[in-house]
Amino acid sequence: MRKINKKERTKKEPALDKIAVFEEPEHETIVLGKYRLVVKIRCNDVCHTYYAKDIESNEDVLIKLGSKEKKELSSDFNNSKALQDGTGIPEVKCRGQENEYNILVMNILGPSLEELFTSCSRKFKLKTVLILADQMLKRLEYVHSKFFIHGNIHPSSFSMGIKDYTDVKKVFLTSFSYTRKYSTSNKPVRCNKHKIGNLKYASLNAHAGLEQSRRDDLESLGYMLVHFAKGDLPWQNLKAISKLDLLDKIYRSKKATSISTLCETLPTEFGLYLNYCRNLEFGETPNYSYLVDIFRNLADKLNIEYDFVFDWERD
Template structure:
């Protein structure tokens, strides 16, 4: 799978391009081809817009072209030193829950919710959260009745629900919610407890971690994970109470001020630091120039003073040699 950026020659619009070699799936439908079929079913406005899908010239790749969004939460999280404050975390949770609600209402399960698959918009939509990358998504109608069919880990195991890691059930709506909960824990704390655990011992480690330990200091995330684990296979989460909990948790629940994300604040702070450094450098340069000017003026004044002293003295007559006798 190859991710690229390009420019639409007709509109001059920047676009995101996904390419998948057809030889990686010679006998079946590629993930990119499936994603191209799924996009028209996604809700409007808050999901990436599909611009074109099909095979490239020569038929070597399945291609998907969408509008180009802003940075992913993974990149923004690194930019903010691997930690988000509570307001930013709540704003992410609120929008992610709204997107999952819209997605699940369409009968679509994402199966790979993680920071790199959550991206912010660009331009006037810079504060809008998007869920991206539907190559591993499933339609509920295609898996209905498969509750007892082992599903295993689909997507990134790091954020997979515990039961999926145990390989005991097919993924459903509830599992998108659990993956979101684990994502929020990582974004708040900087890491999940099993980050450094060898792959063969991840399940053993995860089974020892209680929700109280995992969500210490994050009661609303704990409530979200408990709700996800209480759902049946066919049930969709009760999104609205979850959204309201995160809305109440923000420092100013009813004000737009809380939609200023940490990365916006960090960018502003860094711009301020650069401006202050530039001003300090300019001030140092001014001081240096003033000192140079003062030294040059001092030297010039001393030179003039010597010249004036020399001009004021009468030249002594030449001394005669005494005649030798």
């Protein structure tokens, strides 16, 4: 990595509309010889994500920086490459290493659904939830068709497109660090070698230490949809003295909360979806068309048009 002078900056910066911008880099920094870090937009326990500029082509990109000691970015790159041809899967350009960092360069995307959820006061209207559900189910169907499970479905795993680069109405599935091949055997095995992902949206089987399969991605998506539509989940604000304690409390709360209670105040279709997901066998192939139709039929019943006008686009 090298510092650059302000004179080397190009005038055009990436569009940052509705993005939760955290901070600019402390120094003007070039990575992999040609990418200038512009602004850090998010961070988690895997990596820091930046908007960046290719100073040779003037193209805007996303760059993830993660510790060399962790293997998540390598997994993200390899899994993204394996899934590259799918609709709503972002293109990864290259990867490399500099100093103590693993670096992943990918196509620029818009805000994550987590950021958009926050911008809408942590609740979406039903129409937005249904339009998102339609696309997110298709993304998971594609990933599963390639014999992968995502393994960490939560709102930050999805981003919208960004103007001038991708379709702003399209949902992209991202963050493939936890993605892995799934087993087609009939019975799950107890397997503690994999992390379970985001605790708030993890499936009951993941909490129980069982190997995950396609059903677990779909169950996690169900919790997301309920959260989007209701604005809260029963286990989201639990107090704990440690992460293990929190893991245990969330698991107990999920087991104790019936689907009918979880989905009260929502149309019955949300409970129908979650019941279907929880009743799938470990190696069973989900009926994705049935799941998509659950929400499309709800939209028809309520005269909701899939016009792709989302809550965050309203004045």
